[in-house]
Amino acid sequence: MSQVSLSREEAIIGQLKARFPEAIEETKIDRARRVTIHFEKDHVQEIAMFMRDELGFDHVKGVAGVDLPTQKKIEVLYFAGSYSNAEVQDFIVILKAQLPRDNPIIASVVSVWESAHFHERETFEMFGVKFEGHPDLRKLLTLDNWEGPPPMLKDIKFPEMGQR
């Protein structure tokens, strides 16, 4: 079985590391066309602008939150994709930032990637992550009068759903 060449993935990682040597913490190539990059949360807007303008990733497919209660962190994931650049059109680059669980605040990327508008609203209401600079941050999917805690956190259990 010949090894699939991962040169395009390594090129992307090389360019990001050269431009942001201190902000990129860890990189991983999961398989062909999937690159995971852990970065420091304060540089999110610069990294997003670099990816949009230099590498051609012009939209996000989604913004997800993952609750890690054992490490006391909430991770925010950005799934970046490209329509314009034919070389990286089949890539999904997953950018991950870790936020402290008791005060999760990160700058919003809506001014760079407009496609993140509704995704950031959903992550705000489901995990409690505040996106600074979002023009319209309010609840999206839950009830208008929902006063409770963010529903997707792991310690919020709804007894009707059964045991985990």
Place this chain on the structure above:
Amino acid sequence: MTTEPPSPGISISKTAEPSTLDVSVGPQHPGSGHCRILIRVDGDYIVSADPDIGYVHRGCEKIAEYRNYVSNIPHLERPNIADAIHLNWGYVLPIEELQGVVVPPRGKYISTIAAEMNRIMSHLYGLAIMQGVFSGHTTIFMWAFGDRDLFIELAEMLTGARLTYSFLVPGGPRRDLPFGFEDRLSRLLDYFEKRLVEYDRIFFSNPSVIARAKGIGVLKREDAKKLGVVGPVLRASGVKYDVRKVEPYGAYADLEFDIPTFEEGDSYSRYLIRFEEMKQSVRIIRQALEKIPKGPIARKAPLVAPEGEATGRVESSRGEITYLVMGDNSDKPSRVKIMNGSFRNLIALPFLVRNVHVADMPIIYGSLDYWPVEADR
């Protein structure tokens, strides 16, 4: 490298002009589906629209952490039950990647045939309700639903259920093609191609439909890329992007088909593109029925998934669905994130319904083929 201000229309201002009126195209409305669109109207023109979704939010992602991998399949295919195979397949692809299970070729062909049948069914549903009923054309509603029922009966022969298939488990499909299925499907496709000509005469070439939909809600190519829309909405604006060609899964790498695109980006081209996609689906099914190999259809998959995460995507009838599945060495996933076509297309609605007549709003909303249950999960 600059940041850009938000596009007009997407952020709703809280203070209204005195000459405007807030109208709630609410959940109790024949033209809104299960969601609420709060439009701000100045005379007969819409100034801004605020989609107030969440009426059918059930917490699918939270429930998915409490069920094991196979039990999750009926839960996760329910958000868009008219297009269930694609939601099912998109969930199963990352699990197979995590566990290292490879589906045999015959299983891939069966999944492809079922998925393309489902695409035709879902486009017929969209044609009937979103494009037909929302614009007042009830004949196409009756005809499209009648033809869709013939496909549903074939799917019942293949999977045992009319709409709630749960057909693909990690490892491959659950059942093989029954005896007499290929013959019946070919005859149905011959009949369906004749019906598509009749649809064209009564709906797509109908002068009143053309007058209502041409030139309305134009989404230019650069805006489509910036907003991140998917599926037929993206291809009707001129961007040739389809996951079946970009990252082939199933049997699509061996089959020949085209990706139709249109340049205008208005509502009429969004109607036409689903018509063209149905023709391509018929072509794909015919090729798959000829080329299907013999052999086993599925492999046994383990019941636990190792620690790690995987991302998989499929092209459903409403757009690209991306699933993120994180395993933690148990039989239940620790996180399932669903990024589906309707939720990603939602941003086009407040962007397009600005400075249009109130009567154009159902046309634009129907041409986006927004399914509220899929977006809310």
Place this chain on the structure above:
Amino acid sequence: MYEGIKHIFKHTFTMKYPYQKVLLPKGFRGRHLLYMDKCTGCGICAWICPERCISMVPVTDNKEYPQNPEKRFPQYWYARCCFCHFCTEYCPTGALDYTPDYELAEYDRELLLWSPERLSRPPTNIGEYQSVFHGKDGNQGVTFEPVIKQKSK
């Protein structure tokens, strides 16, 4: 317009339901049929059910079941069942089967809780049917060998 008028003279597709019924294919996913001489009471059906509507209950009758010494059989709550039939496929002994019986409506909600004896009676108002699972019509079935979790009493 001509297209529409042409269809007035064609025949209609409506079936007059209680008098004409749809012919169902083999392997149609209706309600379940339990073979009590094959069930071992392992509880895999209860574990895999997405809606958690199966529970294993003891059966008190005078028969002997050598493969099931504790006499535990599944009880179905059809108010919740989504008819996915994962239980039928994952059963290691083939004790559950498909039936084309779908007329299950009741006036009282409690009657939707089907005991094992009621599940083991084949439907009387349907004609001959064959099951896909046991491969009687030459269909290629899929075999699964899941891990059996022994439930400790």
